[in-house]
Amino acid sequence: DAGVTQSPTHLIKTRGQQVTLRCSPKSGHDTVSWYQQALGQGPQFIFQYYEEEERQRGNFPDRFSGHQFPNYSSELNVNALLLGDSALYLCASSLAITQQETQYFGPGTRLLVL
Amino acid sequence: AQSVTQLGSHVSVSEGALVLLRCNYSSSVPPYLFWYVQYPNQGLQLLLKYTSAATLVKGINGFEAEFKKSETSFHLTKPSAHMSDAAEYFCAVSYTNAGKSTFGDGTTLTVKP
Numbered sequence: 001d002a003g004v005t006q007s008p009t010h011l012i013k014t015r016g017q018q019v020t021l022r023c024s025p026k027s028g029h030d031t032v033s034w035y036q037q038a039l040g041q042g043p044q045f046i047f048q049y050y051e052e053e054e055r056q057r058g059n060f061p062d063r064f065s066g067h068q069f070p071n072y073s074s075e076l077n078v079n080a081l082l083l084g085d086s087a088l089y090l091c092a093s094s095l096a097i098t099q100q101e102t103q104y105f106g107p108g109t110r111l112l113v114l
Numbered sequence: 115a116q117s118v119t120q121l122g123s124h125v126s127v128s129e130g131a132l133v134l135l136r137c138n139y140s141s142s143v144p145p146y147l148f149w150y151v152q153y154p155n156q157g158l159q160l161l162l163k164y165t166s167a168a169t170l171v172k173g174i175n176g177f178e179a180e181f182k183k184s185e186t187s188f189h190l191t192k193p194s195a196h197m198s199d200a201a202e203y204f205c206a207v208s209y210t211n212a213g214k215s216t217f218g219d220g221t222t223l224t225v226k227p
């Protein structure tokens with residue numbers, strides 16, 4: 001049973017560029033959440049996708065957008081990259097929008113913006 | 115707004131000693147609480163979760179946590195530390211669903227031989 005997978009593992013971009021990160025949820029999961037983890041900090045919730053729609057969003061600007069595909073996989077897009085966007089981006093999947101469902105996290109994509 | 119405070123960004127214990135990692139949350143409504151562990155260059159792994167059943171929650175790798183509503187705390191403990199427990203530990207809280215969690219800033223646990 002494959003867990004949550006993310007690609008790429010590492011990425012280097014320059015300011016102003018755009019980036020797309022990808023996530024495949026754990027088998028059977030239909031909900032995908034994205035988090036940003038800056039160095040030395042805890043993860044911060046970006047948004048969550050369910051049934052191909054953004055269901056909840058954290059305090060992130062519109063430069064951060066996403067998509068969920070019919071197979072439940074998801075993409076995180078960041079436009080006009082800033083140096084402060086350098087972080088580990090974590091994807092987590094769960095089954096349905098219920099409070100007691102366990103989130104399973106992927107290994108993350110480490111983004112460096114120069 | 116919900117928040118989580120982890121007291122002590124770094125905790126160091128000797129192998130075999132008690133591990134105590136502290137977590138307090140701010141809320142007037144009982145939340146759902148989680149502890150995660152993160153090893154270097156890896157994602158987060160769930161250690162345990164409180165979902166309004168028993169207040170003492172047992173998790174993996176010998177860890178447990180006790181929900182104390184009067185103290186708004188959810189401290190993580192382990193009776194005897196192993197070298198393999200050295201990692202970053204995060205406390206998290208959610209009120210709506212498991213997907214939107216608020217995390218603390220983490221506690222780095224060092225285990226000395």
